[in-house]
Amino acid sequence: MLHTVNKSPFEKNSLETCLRLAEDNSSILLIEDGVYGALQNTSFESSIINAQKTIKLYVLGPDLKARGLDKSSLISNIDIIDYKEFVKLTVENDKVQNWL
DSSP: EEEEEEEETTTTTTTHHHHOOOOTTTTEOOOGGGGGOOOOOOOTTHHHHHTTTTEEEEEEEHHHHTTTTTTGGBBBOOOOEHHHHHHHHHHHHHEEEOOO
16 A cells, blocks of 8 residues: 655654554655655654664655755655656555545
């Protein structure tokens, strides 16, 4: 299953809930303000690192760039993808859960 999170973890608990409920071998794509959840040195970093043991995490590159961020500010092992790869992820997964 592909999970998308579009809200900042600093204003909503969508990412926290998603991490808690996502099953092993799921994928999580952080989009829009959700990309802030992938930043190093935040209160969410340990949760993300722990989730990476069983879940693959992605960040939408154009949304990261639009917020003045780049790969150097991300937690390691989070892939930056483009819109084409976003579409590929949605096709590869039988279900998509949006966390608003």
